[in-house]
Amino acid sequence: MLSDQMWDSNNSVLFKKKQNGPLCQRTIQAVPLFFVVVFYSLLLIPHQQQRRIIMKTLLVFDFDHTLVDDNSDTWVIQCIPDQCLPDLVKNSYQKGRWTEYMGRVMSYIGDQDISPDTIRSVMETIPFTDGMIELLTFIVSNKNDIDCIIISDSNTVFIDWILQVAGVQAAVDQVFTNPATFDKRGYMEIECYHSHQCSQCPVNLCKRKVLVDFLAGQLKGGVDYQRTFYVGDGGNDLCPSNSLREGDVVFPRKGYTLERLLSRQSAQQGEGSSNPRVIGWTSGREILMELKACVPL
Numbered sequence: 001m002l003s004d005q006m007w008d009s010n011n012s013v014l015f016k017k018k019q020n021g022p023l024c025q026r027t028i029q030a031v032p033l034f035f036v037v038v039f040y041s042l043l044l045i046p047h048q049q050q051r052r053i054i055m056k057t058l059l060v061f062d063f064d065h066t067l068v069d070d071n072s073d074t075w076v077i078q079c080i081p082d083q084c085l086p087d088l089v090k091n092s093y094q095k096g097r098w099t100e101y102m103g104r105v106m107s108y109i110g111d112q113d114i115s116p117d118t119i120r121s122v123m124e125t126i127p128f129t130d131g132m133i134e135l136l137t138f139i140v141s142n143k144n145d146i147d148c149i150i151i152s153d154s155n156t157v158f159i160d161w162i163l164q165v166a167g168v169q170a171a172v173d174q175v176f177t178n179p180a181t182f183d184k185r186g187y188m189e190i191e192c193y194h195s196h197q198c199s200q201c202p203v204n205l206c207k208r209k210v211l212v213d214f215l216a217g218q219l220k221g222g223v224d225y226q227r228t229f230y231v232g233d234g235g236n237d238l239c240p241s242n243s244l245r246e247g248d249v250v251f252p253r254k255g256y257t258l259e260r261l262l263s264r265q266s267a268q269q270g271e272g273s274s275n276p277r278v279i280g281w282t283s284g285r286e287i288l289m290e291l292k293a294c295v296p297l
Contacts, residue, residue, distance in 0.1 A: 056147055057294055058225040059139065060211060060240070062232035063152035063159055063177070066253060067136075069129040072158045073102050079114050079122040098153060099178050099204040103190045110187030119188070123158055124165040131284030136171040138288055145295045147173050147223070149214060151207045153236060155180035155190050176210045200239050207240040227294060230276075231287060232258050238265075241276070248276040251287055 064071045077083055089108050093101040109119065139148050148171050152159060157180040163169040180190045192204035201207065215225065230241055233253035238261045241250045252259035262278055269275070281287055 052222065053219075054223050055226045056145055056223060057291070058215075058228045059146060059148045059291070060228060060230045061148070061150050061152075062207075062234065062237055063150055063154050065129075065233045065256065066231055067129060067132050067150070068162060069127045072123065072126060072154045072162065073098070073105075075126045076105070076109070076119060076123060076158070078125075079119050080109060080112060096202045097204075098202060099190055099192050102155070106188040106190060110185060116182050116186055116188070120161050123161050126162060128166060129284060130282070131286070131288065133166060133168060133284075135284035135288045135291070136166075136168040138291065139171040140168065142295055143170075146291070147218075147225070149173055150175045150177065151205075151210050151240065152177040153202065153205050154178070155188075157181070157188065174214070176214070178204060198239060201236055205236070207236060208243045211240045212243055229287065229291065231281070234258055235261060238262070244276040246276060249290065250276050250278050251281050251290075252278065254280040254282050 061067050064073070077085060085105065085108065089104055092104055136148075139146050150159060150172055152175070155178045156175065159175055159177055160169070163172060176193065178190050178193045180188055182188055194205065194209075195203070196206040196209050198206040198209065211230075215228075218224070226247075228244055228248040229251060230237070230244060230248070231251040232241070233256040235257045237252070237258045241252075241258070241262065242265075244250060250258075250262065252262055259280055266275075266278070279286070279290065
């Protein structure tokens with residue numbers, strides 16, 4: 001038979017049974033601090049389980065001369081009948097302001113009554129770099145272990161078209177690039193991706209800031225990366241490469257600007273500095289081999 005009162009080791013009343021009531025109807029008289037802590041700890045367990053950190057591998061790709069074997073912004077010129085821009089447009093480029101220049105290029109293309117469908121048909125012919133389709137296909141098959149993003153100074157329309165026609169858009173979780181849309185006239189309008197304070201990068205895009213913000217957002221959502229692979233070719237890929245940790249890998253395309261910049265930087269820093277590994281590549285299959293060594297199959 002249950003007593004009307006239950007006691008702890010200090011003879012303090014934990015709870016007292018309500019007279020003539022069922023066992024579940026009890027009024028709490030006093031609860032020691034220890035039991036309060038235990039109670040709230042039990043409440044927090046499901047929340048802690050939801051916040052479990054998932055460890056994955058992250059692949060970060062540049063787009064032009066990396067995933068595709070040309071520059072998508074210059075490839076679009078092929079949709080012009082003589083495939084040549086007038087000097088007035090061609091000579092309007094200012095260093096660090098490529099996106100604004102491309103806005104003028106697309107405005108000129110619109111003035112020639114070239115439709116969005118014609119532009120798309122041209123953009124869909126740009127070739128992928130050797131081995132990149134295989135690499136992206138492997139990523140699609142291993143999404144539980146691999147995340148993949150693109151950070152590019154191209155634009156959303158071009159990248160979306162090109163990934164779709166190749167059937168590899170499922171490999172890419174997010175694309176960070178300049179927003180583009182077609183207006184009512186059928187003219188493509190391109191906006192700058194963001195503003196930033198980095199003196200090394202073009203005014204419209206700091207890839208390092210994009211990558212750092214992405215990693216912070218993922219960690220906040222419970223996803224961390226045991227390693228990051230950064231694949232690029234150009235000068236604007238140096239800044240994000242320098243944000244990587246020891247244990248990460250930078251893949252500069254052989255014979256391109258990023259490889260030269262990293263080589264020069266390494267010579268200046270000397271041995272003993274804590275840097276990511278650097279592995280040059282000519283084909284996506286070389287990157288795929290490194291990726292397979294890191295991902296459980």
